[in-house]
Amino acid sequence: TCLRAISNLHFRVYANMGIDIARKHVKKSSRTAPVSQDPYLRLLVKLYRFLARRTDSQFNTIVLRRLMMSRVNRPPVSLSKISNLIGSDASSELITVVVGTVVDDERMHVVPKVSVCALRFSEAARNRIIAAGGRALTFDQLALERPTGTNTLLVQGKRHARESTKHFRGLHGKHARPYIRKGAKTG
Numbered sequence: 001t002c003l004r005a006i007s008n009l010h011f012r013v014y015a016n017m018g019i020d021i022a023r024k025h026v027k028k029s030s031r032t033a034p035v036s037q038d039p040y041l042r043l044l045v046k047l048y049r050f051l052a053r054r055t056d057s058q059f060n061t062i063v064l065r066r067l068m069m070s071r072v073n074r075p076p077v078s079l080s081k082i083s084n085l086i087g088s089d090a091s092s093e094l095i096t097v098v099v100g101t102v103v104d105d106e107r108m109h110v111v112p113k114v115s116v117c118a119l120r121f122s123e124a125a126r127n128r129i130i131a132a133g134g135r136a137l138t139f140d141q142l143a144l145e146r147p148t149g150t151n152t153l154l155v156q157g158k159r160h161a162r163e164s165t166k167h168f169r170g171l172h173g174k175h176a177r178p179y180i181r182k183g184a185k186t187g
Contacts, residue, residue: 031068044139059149066099074100075157079125080108095152117142
């Protein structure tokens, strides 16, 4: 017990000095740049890296981190989800921000007047937003209009909505779907 106390004390001394002995060779998993070579995306990362550094806003830091994510981690968001989240608070001041794609929902008959900022819009979604009197913004327009992200609503799609995740045992346990061929006999 005496040796354990001494070793704990020894570790605490090093931990306070700023050297992480226990995780010495562990690589940081967060991205520092996007893998995509899209020049527009790379310019946006430059812009939001500047804004995250020069403003105290947590919004810009979150947007920067999401801009560098892979496409699997930037799932699409439908117009119906946006209208459900806004609800009756569809004020002209609020801007919904999606770091990803906004897609149309044909089941929705009436689209409310909304301002949406996204990396991409499907053609139908953009047309329906503009027809309802709303605005479809890009991230550089958002940076000019709301540099600190005030009065915005950050929205993400469901990451596990993909068909492939239905087969993952880690998510569904024994209820995960088996991988079978299309023409396979099931009974």
